[in-house]
Amino acid sequence: MSITVDYHTHTRYSHGKSTILENAIEAKNKGLKEIAITDHGFGHRMFSVKPKELNKMKLECQEASLQTGVNVKLGVECNILGISGKLGLNVYDVNYFEVCLAGIHKFITYDKFYEWDRLLIKNLLVSKLNFKPSKALIKRNTEIYINAIKNNPIDVLAHPCYDLVADAVEIAKCCRDYGTLFEIDARKTQLSDEEWTSVFDTGVNFIISSDAHVSSNVGNVESALSIVKRLNLNEEQIVNINGKIPNLTRFKDYKNKL
Numbered sequence: 001m002s003i004t005v006d007y008h009t010h011t012r013y014s015h016g017k018s019t020i021l022e023n024a025i026e027a028k029n030k031g032l033k034e035i036a037i038t039d040h041g042f043g044h045r046m047f048s049v050k051p052k053e054l055n056k057m058k059l060e061c062q063e064a065s066l067q068t069g070v071n072v073k074l075g076v077e078c079n080i081l082g083i084s085g086k087l088g089l090n091v092y093d094v095n096y097f098e099v100c101l102a103g104i105h106k107f108i109t110y111d112k113f114y115e116w117d118r119l120l121i122k123n124l125l126v127s128k129l130n131f132k133p134s135k136a137l138i139k140r141n142t143e144i145y146i147n148a149i150k151n152n153p154i155d156v157l158a159h160p161c162y163d164l165v166a167d168a169v170e171i172a173k174c175c176r177d178y179g180t181l182f183e184i185d186a187r188k189t190q191l192s193d194e195e196w197t198s199v200f201d202t203g204v205n206f207i208i209s210s211d212a213h214v215s216s217n218v219g220n221v222e223s224a225l226s227i228v229k230r231l232n233l234n235e236e237q238i239v240n241i242n243g244k245i246p247n248l249t250r251f252k253d254y255k256n257k258l
Helices: 020-029 051-068 091-096 115-129 135-151 168-178 193-200 222-231 250-257
Strands: 005-009 034-040 071-079 099-103 181-185 206-209
Touching (some): 005 071, 005 099, 020 034, 020 051, 034 051, 034 099, 051 091, 091 250, 115 135, 135 168, 168 181, 181 222
Parallel strands (some): 005 034, 071 099, 181 206
């Protein structure tokens, strides 16, 4: 079992260490057919792609494709900004992108001021100081994901439940119903074996990604593959292994309607 495409990689344009071309060369060396450059979206207070650089990034993706033979897509890893599910994505910039990932990150420009407490601080206390999460917090976290999936054309839900306690099964059901892929992130995964089994049982489709922040990690997904192998999970639900190339439609259909 191996991946065919890696749709979650970063570069120097946000939080990564390598160039777009370096990511593409590594993908070629590992036999990948496609990659997506998914730098952190707008609103990240520490690492964020700049709108004025999008045209340059698009041209670099095209050049990297020509030089390596790997199809290099320009995508984005959007920030989910709060309980509304709003994404930090400007409608005027969507035409630059081919792939839309979305996930929850720290220290972003939240949708509402109170999210600094409810989304950031309360979850930091749980993830870093081992506070016990309340049922209300778990419910709210789950609603954040579900609202984001329902209200936005998200192709891939990035590292679900990482540093954020939520109901992974309910999130997976929503992904299944709306056509969003549930990511198995080789860099950021913290679901239990029981949770992974329950999530697969929903019938949702998955994508395995490296979340590479340096070119040498592009396509490096052994930790994610090991979950699938160890738990004997259904490989038919994974859209980017064993020669398969995903047919992403949510963001594409959204762009076509603009």
